[in-house]
Amino acid sequence: MATTVCAACHDRLVVEIDLHDQDLDAPSASSSAAAASAPQTVQDDIQLIACGCHYHWQCLLDAYSITECPSCGASIVSQAPDGGQQVLSNIVNEGGTQQGVDILPLLSEEGYLKAYPEERKCRAFLEFCRQGDVEAVVEMLQGGDDDDSDDEEDDEGEDAMDTDTDAPIDMLRYQDALGDQSSALHAAVAGGSQEVAWLLLLLSSNLDLSQFPPQVLAEAKRLGIARPDDQPAKVDIRSLRDDEGRTPEALAALLGGVWQPWLANRWLAA
Incomplete structure (x- = not known):
């Protein structure tokens, strides 16, 4: 997955993290065995497969609205194997690289908790x-x-x-x-x-x-x-x-x- 800029904030797709205080709600956030106290720069790239737009995880949460890409307006929802809906993405972050991850459950949860x-x-x-x-x-x-x-x-x-x-x-x-x-x-x-x-x-x-x-x-x-x-x-x-x-x-x-x-x-x- 090529590194580019976030479609929302237009900054590079990296983020500074403190390994003692990682965001456990982010997709596939993993605990590092390294005990580093200073913030470190790591990749933070969520690519929506349906349209190809890239986001920081937090930027996507802030801009996400139901079924459309916040940047290009394309539909990002597809049919899941069980007949329900899914939002597939490619993820690159401190946990590594994952392809075809359904992030709809996390988006729905964060959207609900943002409202409540x-x-x-x-x-x-x-x-x-x-x-x-x-x-x-x-x-x-x-x-x-x-x-x-x-x-x-x-x-x-x-x-x-x-x-x-x-x-x-x-x-x-x-x-x-x-x-x-x-x-x-x-x-x-x-x-x-x-x-x-x-x-x-x-x-x-x-x-x-x-x-x-x-x-x-x-x-x-x-x-x-x-x-x-x-x-x-x-x-x-x-x-x-x-x-x-x-x-x-x-x-x-x-x-x-x-x-x-x-x-x-x-x-x-x-």
Whole structure:
């Protein structure tokens, strides 16, 4: 793929990156084993196969509009093997060269999150639940790890676990609008994370506290976590359904394994 200039900004198709702070949302961004602290110049070339125009990844995200090339106006959508739509591209970046990559899912996701930026944090929360990263889950619920640091409401120290009236989205009960409408509890079940599941049940379900293992309550106390006083008036997270109509309990029944004791004790039953 010949190096040229970006059709949007007309600069060379390179970008300075800090290898400690790469954009994980970029297509095929890969972690480098090199530990370089200074920014480095690497190629950043997204060529739309349908029309041949080249873009920086961020320039394409900023200019992208549905089905047409932002520069030449040609249609960039083609039919995918499954009968759906695709936007094929050739990519050259720090991860190497890839040919014929469908970037429509990434473009659609970024377009949605650009329109609804408050959901970016919620989707990161779901991913931490899926990974079983308890520390990250707790930090997000307590207002830390906030990428939107210019949001003054988050900077006031409001605890996201205790209220959902000051924020546009209740993170604990958020359902993935870009995916299958999974909730955080669906994500924890899918990832096999019992520790995160207990945390979510404590904060957003009506499961009687006598049903919680003592070690779970002890750890919650250590972390300064307690069930909100207004929880009985809120939706029980166990009742949320994904786009296939499955509750977290139904998903656990499908997966079995570590969830068998949970099913037997009906801890996931709303």
